[in-house]
Amino acid sequence: MREKDTLLDIARHFDLGFNEIRLLYPRMDPWLPPPGKILDIPTRWVLPVFHGEGIVINVPELRLYLFMSKIGLVKTYPVGIGVKEHPTPFGSFRVVEKERDPTWDIPPSLQAEYGGLKCIPPGPRNPLGRYWIGLSQGSYGIHGTNSPWGIGRLVSHGCIRLYPEDIEELFPLVRVGMRVEIIYEPVKFGYKKGRIFVEVHPDIYHRCQDLTAHGVDLALSKGLMPYIDLRRLLKALETRNGVPYDVTKRPLTSP
Numbered sequence: 180m181r182e183k184d185t186l187l188d189i190a191r192h193f194d195l196g197f198n199e200i201r202l203l204y205p206r207m208d209p210w211l212p213p214p215g216k217i218l219d220i221p222t223r224w225v226l227p228v229f230h231g232e233g234i235v236i237n238v239p240e241l242r243l244y245l246f247m248s249k250i251g252l253v254k255t256y257p258v259g260i261g262v263k264e265h266p267t268p269f270g271s272f273r274v275v276e277k278e279r280d281p282t283w284d285i286p287p288s289l290q291a292e293y294g295g296l297k298c299i300p301p302g303p304r305n306p307l308g309r310y311w312i313g314l315s316q317g318s319y320g321i322h323g324t325n326s327p328w329g330i331g332r333l334v335s336h337g338c339i340r341l342y343p344e345d346i347e348e349l350f351p352l353v354r355v356g357m358r359v360e361i362i363y364e365p366v367k368f369g370y371k372k373g374r375i376f377v378e379v380h381p382d383i384y385h386r387c388q389d390l391t392a393h394g395v396d397l398a399l400s401k402g403l404m405p406y407i408d409l410r411r412l413l414k415a416l417e418t419r420n421g422v423p424y425d426v427t428k429r430p431l432t433s434p
């Protein structure tokens with residue numbers, strides 16, 4: 180870690196959201212981290228379940244996955260999402276439009292926040308950044324940002340924001356008509372070489388009455404409990420740091 184680097188600088192350098200670094204180092208001053216300290220960088224993820232080509236956005240994870248099944252590749256990017264008062268919606272969507280250098284037509288409910296303006300033209304003041312991917316329900320979309328430090332945070336009125344460099348990479352890979360699934364999965368199970376991993380994130384929108392019970396119930400529904408070390412699972416459900424954690428008691432021959 181270099182002198183004068185903040186945790187936000189480090190997160191962006193490794194294409195992480197601020198939340199992903201903050202969950203690992205909750206007590207560290209994000210603006211004045213100790214110079215020279217060596218940090219663990221969380222760059223492994225359990226993939227959400229998805230078949231075919233399209234986008235999955237896991238809201239509690241604050242992360243977008245682009246599944247490119249034709250070439251057997253998945254790309255992933257951190258995102259900023261809606262604040263609790265204006266949450267990012269869940270469900271199945273389609274991409275209905277793509278636009279470079281968009282003009283933002285400010286909703287009437289937000290115009291007072293912007294001095295009565297009705298729109299903001301393309302440029303550095305535009306919160307949409309340089310790219311807009313419109314979705315099939317409401318006025319929600321996936322777009323860039325003129326405030327990169329909001330990635331990995333609850334910052335929008337429901338839209339999904341990406342770092343400028345990430346939306347520039349994602350934009351040409353997305354086509355009109357592509358599926359977009361916005362899901363809410365604070366607990367994900369994955370498998371690698373017979374080992375079972377669990378990845379747990381905070382319940383940011385408070386949709387689970389008991390996250391620990393939810394995680395155990397999910398393991399039961401998948402038939403995994405005979406293969407899982409319950410103590411390790413409970414520890415992961417309590418820690419909720421977003422890092423895949425090996426909870427294997429005995430290996431699986433297949434997931």
